[in-house]
Amino acid sequence: MTDLLLLNAVVLTMDENRPRAQEVAIKDGRILAVGEDDLKSLVHNSTEVIDLGGKTILPGFIDAHLHLRALAESLVTLNIGPASGVSSISHIQERIHHQALTLPPGTWIRAGGYNEIYLSEKRDPNRWDLDAAAPHHPVKLTHRSGHAHVLNSLGLTNIGISKETPDSETGIIDRDLETGEPTGLLYGMGDFLSQVIPPLDESQLDRGVKLANQELLSSGITTFQDASSRNDIERWRSFENWKREGTLQCRVLMMLGFKGFEEYQAGRLTSQMDKSHLRLGGVKIVLDETTGRLNPRQEDLNEIVLSVHQAGRQVAIHAIEETAIEAACSALEHAIRASPRPDHRHRIEHCSVCPEDLAARIASLGIAVVTNPAFLYVSGERYLKTVPPRQLKHLYPLATLIQNGVQVAAGSDAPVAPVNPLAGIYAAVSRKAESGEVVLANEKITSYEALRMYTMLAARSSFDENLKGIIAPGKLADLTILSADPTSVPIEAIKEIRVEMTIVGGDVVYRH
Ligand SMILES: [Zn+2]
Incomplete structure (x- = not known):
């Protein structure tokens, strides 16, 4: 017997064993069954039945990299x-x-x-x-x-x-x-x-978080990963409060900054939260080149990365330029050699300028990439004007990364780009900037590959593939319902697709 039956839909399960279906049955917050007009027997008198009239069901979108506080602040300033x-x-x-x-x-x-x-x-x-x-x-x-x-x-x-x-x-x-x-x-x-600078006062911040919650749910996001390098115990407590009060309805994975990691190592972070709703992720390390040289320096980076790796945690390194990505690879290679660990899933965040040999190196080290396709849409015009040609030809090389065997997931990096994953999916498929100009046509990927970046591979980027990322019995009932199927409409029509409904744990949390 089922609590909720969604029928008459195009179900893109993102599950290779059963790519398409028409119905999804949900019980106790999990997916009970996936079927083709054959789940009616599960209906009883308290079952809610929703006829989707041909709309598309996807696994709930996962934003693998954003900054909630900055997003909240941007919405109230x-x-x-x-x-x-x-x-x-x-x-x-x-x-x-x-x-x-x-x-x-x-x-x-x-x-x-x-x-x-x-x-x-x-x-x-x-x-x-x-x-x-x-x-x-x-x-x-x-x-x-x-x-x-x-x-x-x-x-x-x-x-x-x-x-x-x-x-x-x-x-x-x-x-x-x-x-x-x-x-x-x-x-x-x-x-x-x-x-x-004094932070926003609590009431303003709370208002911002409420607005951010609405924006995330109306964009079909059911989980986000917060990648702020200042995340620590204090910020964890804020997330706990927002989750407890229901201010934040998405599931949250909070990465730690290095200071937060040290607090965690000292045993200062304990929590009673339901891990499927709020969980700790890897450790975010920013490798920055603002001053013209790498900060931290290679030796220091090696040491930081090794300490996180040896503590058994995942490392997520922010690296934009080619030299920074190389340094990230070297630090990760150094740590993996020093203490080998299968399936470490360390990550490079952004990975913006990446030639093919570097993509091959990333793949050979088993490093995942979490990148931001929507940047092509919002900043493509600026890239074409300002990025030197030698770098421009390796900018966000999605096809090259995927062909070389890198597991690529996506995040918005909000508030830097809008949270709506459909903007990123459109950009990954069309390589078009808002102005219509194309940035590297040879790096286009298919809409199916783009959807994987926001579902299955985003779940995998935080070791959550057993819980979410595909629609299959036993997974969390986190679903995004779209007005059309992004894999069957013309590319330009992807921009027009609307999020109709968002479901977290079997509860409808947003309706258009
Ligand atoms: Zn970021």
Whole structure:
């Protein structure tokens, strides 16, 4: 007997043993049976039956890499991205000025999502632009990429940055060439800024998390993996609260940063949570090249990676450029040689510029890649204009990675790109930017391969393939229902597909 029967559907199970079906029966939060118009015998008087009228059922989408706090913050602070109608620095000034009128002097104004390439001035705003709009409020702008920020003069003073402040190990303070005065533009200093600028107050953050929850569910996401390198015990407690209060309805896997890993090693992280709803993932390590050389250096990276590997945990290394990906491979190879372990599933996050020989090396080491196809859609136009040709021809080489045997999963990296997986699927299949320009036509993959990146392979990237990622009896009843089948519509129509319903553990948590 079943609690819920979904019938008259196109079921793309993503299960090679049984790729397609028409019906799914659910009991006690799990999939009871998958069938072809033959499950009626399971219906009893309290069964809910939903006729899907030919709509498509997929395993619930899994976003294998996003940043929930930053996403929540972006939803409750000023949006100055191109989609908000901002197309010049004077527009940004207007928005900031308007915000300043509503806040007491001295209160931080935060705004995010700007991208200088879409501003008519074709440059980043600077402190003086922001001073003109809000001289009595500290202001922080966040670039769309999250890797650059702009502060006004009061903001710089409040956090103690002046002409005399030296550059840090990891970041760059942009300076006026003649006077040496900081311009307000800061590169690679996000972690530092989040330590010195007061966080959003609790009620604002909660409101942001509620909005993020709605956005995730309406995008068909039933699990996300939070990849923030600042994740620690304190952040784990926040996730526990949001889950307990029902503010967050997706299942969550929280990666740890290195500091969080040390707390975990000291035995300080204990939890009573149901692991299918909130679980610890691997350890996220950021390998950054903002200052022109790798940070951490190779020897330090080797040591960090080895310590996480020997603790039996999975390592997830953020690496964008070719040299960083090579260094990540070397550190992982060093650890695997020192203490071999089958099926370690260490990961490289983003893996943005990757020639074929490097793809082959990644595959031979058994490393998985978690990448972000939607970047091609939201930033493709910028890549074509600004990425040097030698790198451009290896940019997000999805087909090359897959052909070389790398297990590739996908994440949005939200708020850097929108959470909707259909944007990423469309981009992976069409290689088209929002402007319609194509970025590397030879790296197109099929819509089936793209769906695997957001379901089965995303589940595998966190050792969850026994629980989710395919539709088969015994798996969690996490399902995404779409208006059409992405594998049978023309490529351009993928963009128009709507999420009709999202089901987590047998409960309908979103309906269009
Ligand atoms: Zn990220």
